[in-house]
Amino acid sequence: MPDFAELPQYRSDICIAVDCMGGDHGPAVTLPACAAFLAHHPHASLILVGKAEALVAAQGWPRARIVAATEVIEMDDTVESALRRKKDSSMRVAITQVKVDANGHSEAQACVSAGNTGALMALSRYVLKTLDGIDRPALASVMPNQRDGFTTVLDLGANVDCTAEHLLQFAVMGSALVAAVEDKTDPTVGLLNIGEEAIKGSESIKKAGELLRQAAAGGHLNFFGNVEGNDIFKGTTDLIVCDGFVGNVALKTAEGLASMLVNFMRQEFTRSWWSKAVAVVAAPVLNRLAQRMDPRRLSGAALLGLRGLVFKSHGSADAFAFEQALKRAYDAARHGLLEQVHDRILETLRSMPTANATESTLKSSATQRVLIA
Secondary structure, three states, X not given: OOOHHXXXXXXXXXXXXXXXXXXXXXXXXXXXXXXXXXXXXXXXXXXXXXXXXXXXXXXXXXXXXXXXXXXXXXXXXXXXXXXXXXXXXXXXXXXXXXXXXXXXXXXXXXXXXXOOHHHHHHHHHHHHOEOOOXXXXXXXXXXXXXXXXXXXEEXXXXXXXXXXXHXXXXXHHHHHHHXXXXXXXXXXXXXXXXXXXXXXXXXXXXXXXXHHHHHHHOOOOEEEEEEOOOHHHHOOOOEEEOOHHHHHHHHHHHHHHHHHHHHHHHHHHOOOHHHHHHHHHHHHHHHHHHHHHOHHHHXXXXXXXXXXXXXXXXXXXXXXXXXXXXXXXXXXXXOOHHHHHXXXXXXXXXXXXXXXXXXXXXXXXXXXXXXXX
C-alpha cells in the first residue's frame, strides 16, 4: 500500500461509500484497492464500511473514515435474507450513505460493492428508490470496440424479463451515462436484435423499436436502429440496449472469449524453444494486447435509475479491478451523472405518452430535484 504519510492533503470533493466486505475476497482486495484509489485521487474521500475488526488496517488513513457494520451478505445469500434478516450488513450500510436526507444532504455521492448482485439491486431499490419515470434500475458497463473506444451496454443482468417501455427507459438512462462520462452530447443508441430489419425480433423488441424511433423523432434520443451482437465490438453505436438475460450472456461470453484467446497465445508461445524465442521479441506487442483485452480495466457497472449512484464490481475482482470500479463511480459523481439521468428522463417521458409517464409523476419533478441536488 502507498505510504499516506508522504502524500499531500487536499480538500475532498467527492466521497464514495465502499462495501469493504463484499465479493469473493472482501478486505483482502477492497482495502488495497481503496488505498491505491486514494493515492491516485487526491480530491476524493472514502467511507469504508465493514466489520470493525476487518478494517483495522485502514484506521488513521487520511481522507477515509470507517463506518462499522456487524453483518455481511454472502454471495449465495437470498434477496429475502439481504432485505429482512441482515439489516446491518456492510452492503446496506454503504448504500445508506448515499441516501439523501430531507435537507438534500448525503454522506457520500456514490457507493461501490463487489457483493451479491441480486442483493445489491434489491437493497438499492429499497433504500434509495427509483427515479420518477423509471420502473427498474439497469446495470450498465462498457466493452472494448475496434475503434479504440468502448461501447456501453445495458442491461447486463439486473432484469431478466423486460417490456418495451423498460428498454426505452434503459436507452434514456444509458444515453445520459455516455453523455456524462464520455462527454458525448448526442450518443448513438442501438437496439440489440437478431437482425437489422425493423420487422425482426420478438414482439417486445419490435415495440421497443417503435418507442425508440418515436423518441428519436422528438429529438430526445439519437436512435441508430437495430444492431446485432458483433456491432458491440465494431463500435457501430455508442450505446446498445437489451434485456438483462441477453446482456449478461453477451458479457460473460465476451469475457470468456478474451480469456481463452490470451490462454491460446500463451500456449502457442511456450510450445517450443523457437516459439519462446519469438515470444521474447514479441513481448511488448503481446503485453499491450493483453492489456487491451483485460476485462479488469472495465470493472464497475453502474446501477442506473436510482436516486443515488451505485456501482457493482465483479465478485471475483482483484485489487486492480476494484480500483477501476472506484474510478468509474468517482467519474460518474464528478460529472453529475445522477442529475443528467434525471433531466433526460423527464424530457423524454414528457413526450412519450406510451411510456407510462403520468402527469402526477412528472409534476413531482420539483421534489425530485431537491432529492438529488
